[in-house]
Amino acid sequence: MELEVRHLRALCAIADSGSVRKAARQLGMTQPSLSTQLHRIEKALGGQLFFRETTGSRPTPLGHSVLCRARPILAEMRALIDEIAAATVRDRDTRLHIGSTSSRAVAGWLRRLRARLPGTDPTIRIDVSANALLQMVAVGQLDVAFVHEVEGAPLRVPEGLAIHELIAREPQFIALPITHPAAARPVVKLADLADDQWMVDPTVDGEWAGLRRIWTAAGVNPRVVHGDYLTAADLVAAGEVVTPCQPTSRPRHGMTIRPLHGDPLAVRLFMACRPDAPLAAPAEALFADLASSYHEIAWASTVYRAWLMRHEGPLPVAT
Template sequence: MELEVRHLRALCAIADTGSLHKAARQLGMSQPSLTTQLRRIENALGAELFSRGRTGCRPTPFGRSVLSRARPLVDAMAALVTETRAEAARAEGPELRVGSTASRALPGWLRRLRARFPDAHVGLRVDVSAHALLREVAAGRLDVAFVHEVEGSPLQVPDGLDRRVLVAREPQFVSLAPAHPAAAHPVVDLADLAGDHWMVDPNVDGEWDGLRRVLAAAGIDPPLLHGDYHTAASLIALGEAVAPCQPTSVPREDLAVRPLRGDPLAVRLLLYARPDTPLDPLHAALCDAYREAAHRSPPYRAWLHAGGTAAPCLTPP
């Protein structure tokens, strides 16, 4: 087996994330495929590159030696691809490369950006990891990133990026089955969910730790499940779990959305860009899109009308 750049990229992803599962998601492949690929690489090199344990994957001394040689090659190839694409984009016209964590404001933001910059190609990358998107901005592979920062879990932001705050404190609501007893109330107490399974995606930076802190502060210790939110929606509809959700979430026939009393869970919504990117018009367009998404959600609209702290972008212009 001959090592290729994609193999070296996989090794770097495993080392950076400390997890085969997270690395596989970052690389856009399944965990079994990545595990098989790692085994083949180790067989080809004749030694183990990572020690696997309950806490994740850690490079062995031999692995650290290989990574020290692999990273410059991976970085050089990434720089080559970035520069080549940028050159091609300049030949074809301007390009705006947008990154975002999941948000219901995203479609409206893209629509406004394309209307505001009609001559530019607006590209999009969505990732559950804010840290991954910020690294892409710092490396020049994205121009701007819209991310959220879980309260109590500050993001590790690369140096040299400009920032705008969209919402200083966005409350996180809870999604639960419409037949759940707590769904009969307009506002839910955490104590009423103490016996439920809580589901959270551990790949969302800070969300797992943030939820555990809030539940511990409330004096409850419910069972926690790991899974993506597409899986969570199915379990919630069946009454098997509850989960934090964005306040812009729109209730469905099989899913209820309620604010939590006292708003114990919250995130900060942030926009980051390289210094050569015009951040103010991007921020203004995102504010408009977020306001639109917020007022489209009946629970969020009711929360705002009941005196919830409104960010500037939630105040009509």
């Protein structure tokens, strides 16, 4: 067991209140759970930290030693939190913190935001976890987040966030070697890829569950290797794997991108923000810039443009 800040906070609460019962109440815990935690801490440190007496709990010599080190650490943590909070307040009017899962729309979004808000410095955080980005918006670490939600694998959207839906169902395409027999076809069936090795990034929220769902429905059980999608693109070009990809993805030498027959794999794209958060611009304006950027890259993709024309959209209106 490694000591964490919460453990140090618990020890100081017991020492300051003189009672496990009172400390538990202060920490929002039950007395049995705090007692169990204390026993684990003492076991990890190899000695008793408090004398249990009828009048309460008082530190042992070892306890005094631990507390002398714990209190400065907690004080430093409090100072760090206060400093970060103060910096956040200072930056609120001059910075726009946005987050996104991987998308080619981000570059154009940033370009449009800088043009719309010349006195603001937009910063971007890219993360494979849409759930993590949404949580960061909920707690104020990000102002807005643009994420994708794999069909059949709902995200954990924190209560109270405002959702601006960009695309209800964006089809996911397949990247395969140019030498693959199916590369000559305009649309590829999952059965055509049953004997191929697929590369999947299991750290992307919902990705693994979504793929297993469509494989099961199609009655295929392909070989799978795990890795990030940047590496996957190199291996596709080398003829080693096939991999799912966004319809706006750019093919590279040795690779081609094709739609999947029936569009079995899809994601929902949306922007999330806190409705009461002070933003550098109205959420509707930020969303309009995102929609315009997505429209730009969607129509620049030959394969996706052909798919959109066959299916008559839908795309966000370019502004």
